Amino acid sequence: MFNGKQIIVIGERDGVAGPAIATCVTASGGTVVLDHTACFV
């Protein structure tokens, strides 16, 4: 699913943060090209 793909990660502080998502997709062969974590406080 992620192998060879360029991944835009849009995390959220109250949900799943960007770095956790990035770790998952990178371990599955994807390349993170953008990693943002939104914070709505």
Add this chain to the structure above:
Amino acid sequence: MDLAHQEAILRVVEEKGKDNVMVVLGSPDPESAEIAAETVVNGDPTFSGPLAGVQLRLPVYHILEPEVRQAVDPEIYRREIGLMETVLPGEQIAAVMRRVRSGAAPD
């Protein structure tokens, strides 16, 4: 989705094209997941950001969807996502993600 995120996404697509790009979300609820997904598929639904009227039609998934879970090493997924998987409404989020990808109108 805030304006800085939209600008950054637009910049990535302009630099790399759309063919090999995918979006993965970590939104905490179905409502915010739907807005974020709509933004990268059909354009900013609030018509306030750089993606207003821009239909990128990027493939978009949420990290809690079953097909994403199956694509990730189970131990890594458990360590990185496991806690939030137990508290977030994954099935409801997955339902809105499928609807946005299919192009169906909201209920």
